[in-house]
Amino acid sequence: MxxxxxxxxxxxxxxxxxxxxxxxxxxxxxxxxxxxxxxxxxxxxxxxxxxxxxxxxxxxxxxxxxxxxxxxxxxxxxxxxxxxxxxxxxxxxxxxxxxxxxxxxxDMTDFWHKLEKITPYLTPPEDVDTERVQITKEDTYAIDDAQKCIMCGSCNGACNALEIDKHYTAPAALAKSWRFVGDVREGESNKRLMRLSEDHGVWSCVRCGHCTEYCPKHVKPLTCIERLRDRAIDSGHTDNMGARHVNAMVDSVRKIGRLDEAAMMFKTLGFIRSLGMIPLGLKMQLHGKMPGIMLFPTIDGIDEVKAIYQARNEDKVRERLAREKKEKE
Amino acid sequence: MSLKYAYYPGCASQEITKESDRSMRKVAAALGIELHEMPGANCCGAGLLTDYDHDMMLSMNARIFCQAEEMGMDILTICSTCLMVMCSAQQELKNDPEKLKQINGYLEKAGLHYKGTVEIKQLMWVLIDEYGMDELKKRVVKPLTRLKVAPFYGCHSLRPSEVLGYDDPDKPHSLEAAIKALGAEPVEYSGKTRCCGFQVDLVAHDVAVEMTGTRLLDAKGASADCIVTPCPLCHINMDSYQSIAEKELSKDIDLPVLHLSQLIGIALGLKESDLGLSRNLVSPERILR
Missing domain, CATH: 3.10.20.30 (Beta-grasp domain)
Incomplete structure (x- = not known):
């Protein structure tokens, strides 16, 4: 043809x-x-x-x-x-x-530069013989997808955040970051998560899903980014807008079962930055759109939400302690 | 044939974009689609719950699904992000019996149990597959002839396609089909399947605004009279933030953005006040004539 x-x-x-x-x-x-x-x-x-x-x-x-x-x-x-x-x-x-x-x-220079910046190799603690670390099936499963990357650049080419923000770490280097943060032999996870919590790091992803959709090796970079965010918050790197945004959402769902838009904004931006939103707020108010400063009604059956939250959170804490114990050993 | 769904408008449409919920209810009534309330349904987490803890997201979504299962109905949502979050939670719970068992362990503390049977849909899918485009065409009393409409899908109607499994993300068709059924002409432009930036509105405001502005200019450059989107979050950025984008990019945009339910409502001849058109920041006045 x-x-x-x-x-x-x-x-x-x-x-x-x-x-x-x-x-x-x-x-x-x-x-x-x-x-x-x-x-x-x-x-x-x-x-x-x-x-x-x-x-x-x-x-x-x-x-x-x-x-x-x-x-x-x-x-x-x-x-x-x-x-x-x-x-x-x-x-x-x-x-x-x-x-x-x-x-x-x-020109792939930027691509390689972004990768180099995240230290693309394992950095185990000095006193640990990595060949003697016991690795379970679950341990390998956690980073299996991320290890499949062939560094073709398809994800970065499709990334909508990188289209606007040239300094964004971008999906390829973030997926690679998870490959090491999620590796039980890694010794510098905390330092990596601290760096990734800075501007242009994990919180700059717009969740457009292009990376996961167009990765030819099914690395699922977006899932890697979500795992990095989860681990960053869990490791206490919460003094940034991204983590505050997530924590405000979790608080809101736990307390009233739904999204409290005004509280989300205040908790994420802080008082001073929130003042900057006033002009838009007034304009939206003219159209009846200002998210209520009033209290948002709590959903019916909030006790169910609280019970589920508590049950899952207890397990989450248990999982973290088990992970930390393993890291120490 | 009577279509009925457990109706999940999502948090945004119960507050900032109330006009989306309002117009959806009127459109459903006009088309004879039954929307059944889900009192006490919680927030799906909008992707942010996953960032905190993936299993927490699954647990909270499973609580929503329990209610729909009890009602014996599938869920219809008018928010693309709710759609993507719920579809991915449902897919995981359905395909992984071990995970379902673990999550049911948490639900038990609230006296709930999820069997895993609920499906999640959005308006376009229901109109095409269940209601029928021919049926929709029959109800059009005010065809939108000569109106050039730029479809804006929003990321979470399309990706990940492995989860959503409806439109081909390379070449989606459902919004265009709806636009044509209403008598209007869909406009082709490269921003159609791209991101509006909503998820970083608060975290990286400048990036979000520039992204929104780029999409709007792209649609305007393709001679669109208006944009239509099935997602209230895209609507917030493209309509409410449009004046900020104009200022940031020093460009005049002035492009009306409609919720899908508003566009359908106009073609069905519903009253403007029923569609909440005055709540749109960029006036859709000119396309009503």
Whole structure:
């Protein structure tokens, strides 16, 4: 079947081509053929100037992440015909949120820099022989997904928080952080969680879910981020807006069973910052939208909520003590 | 055929975005969909309970499901975040008998037990699969001809698709189907499936505002007359925060944002006051004409 590939081209060195442009190529595609095979065919037979990164061709090396019909994907494990059927066209652009060097080739410097910043290796306590630490099935299960990362950059390319906040640690490095924080042999978890609780860390995730949706190895970075947040609060790193936001929500649900919007804002922002919200509040009040300063009604059956909360929280504390005991041993 | 659901509006629609709940009730009445109250239903946690403790989130959601199970109905919610949180809790409880047993251990302290049978749905899904688009079309008395509507799905109607399992997150169709059924024209733009930034409104305010503004400008750039969203949280950012985004980005936006139930209500010829249109900060006046 004849398929049209629309490819975003860019050449920084060509004086008349400072801007990117779309170029179309017709290729013959058969069932099972990957986008990468299509690109290779183009570069071998139609246009030797087309630049893209590739290596293993089997979704292991992580070289060929790019934007395919608007989504981060590996060219090597995305098939052409289903794409054509779904979208009516095949559109290939470089990975988003990364500087483009030429055509589909992006600069991964920022990606590696973000990873280096989180200390991407195990740092066990000096007096512990890691080979003698007993590791249970549950211990490995906790970090199994995070270990599958091939560092292709698909998650960072799809991340909506990184689109706006270039300093954000971003999903790849956060998933990697969980791989070590969640490792029973790690000795610096607390220090890691302290750093990740700072600005542009775990609390900057907007929970858009693109990372988990488009990770080709099912690392589930969003789940890793949630686990880091849970562990950060549990370890006492609560003097930041993200943790205060969560704690205010938990308090609100436990006490009245529902969300108390005004209390959430005050507890998260503090008094001074809350004052900054007054102009918007007044505007919203004109439309009857100011979240009530009045008391929010408690839901029926709040005693059930309290009983469930208490039962789960007792277990949570038990789990934490067991973990801390294991870490000490 | 009578459709009935345990109705879970979510916290936002009971307070800041009351117009979403109000219009939903009127639309349901006009379409003959029964919404049954869930008195005493607690908050789903909006993702934040998971950050505190995943099993706490499961326990609190299981309490909600117990009530729907008792009522013998599936849950209909009008909040995308409630939808995603409840769908993921339900999927885990349904697929992991050990986890269900553990959570039931906590529920027992409150005299509750969850069997694991409840399904969670949102308005678009119900309209397409259960009510039927043809049926909806028949009820339209004021077709929205020539109105260009930008669908804004909101993250939690689409992702993770493994959990929600309805729309293809690469190429969703349900909002477009609803827009077309009402006689309007859906607008294609790249912000359609992206994030409004709501989750970091308080924590990283500047990021949230810039994100909201970017989506709004994107829709405006595609010549949309208005935006429609099935999520009250997206609505808060795109409507209530629109003036802040205009200021931050130094751009004039002025784009009305409607709840899905409001847009349907307009096409069904319901009264403006019943749809709470005056509660929208950006006036939808011009699209009513």
């Amino acid at each position: 004849k398929i049209k590939f629309k490819i975003k081209r860019y050449d920084p060195h060509s004086p008349d081509r400072r801007k990117s442009y779309m170029q179309a190529y017709d290729i013959e595609a058969v069932e099972g053929m990957s986008v990468l095979e299509g690109l290779l065919k183009i570069s071998e037979q139609l246009d030797t100037t087309l630049v893209f990164r590739k290596s293993c061709r089997s979704a292991i090396c992580g070289s060929c992440a790019m934007t395919i019909n608007g989504r981060s994907k590996l060219a090597c494990n995305t098939q052409i015909l289903p794409l054509q059927k779904k979208h009516g066209e095949v559109v290939i652009e470089p990975l988003e949120n990364h500087k483009v060097l030429k055509d589909l080739l992006v």
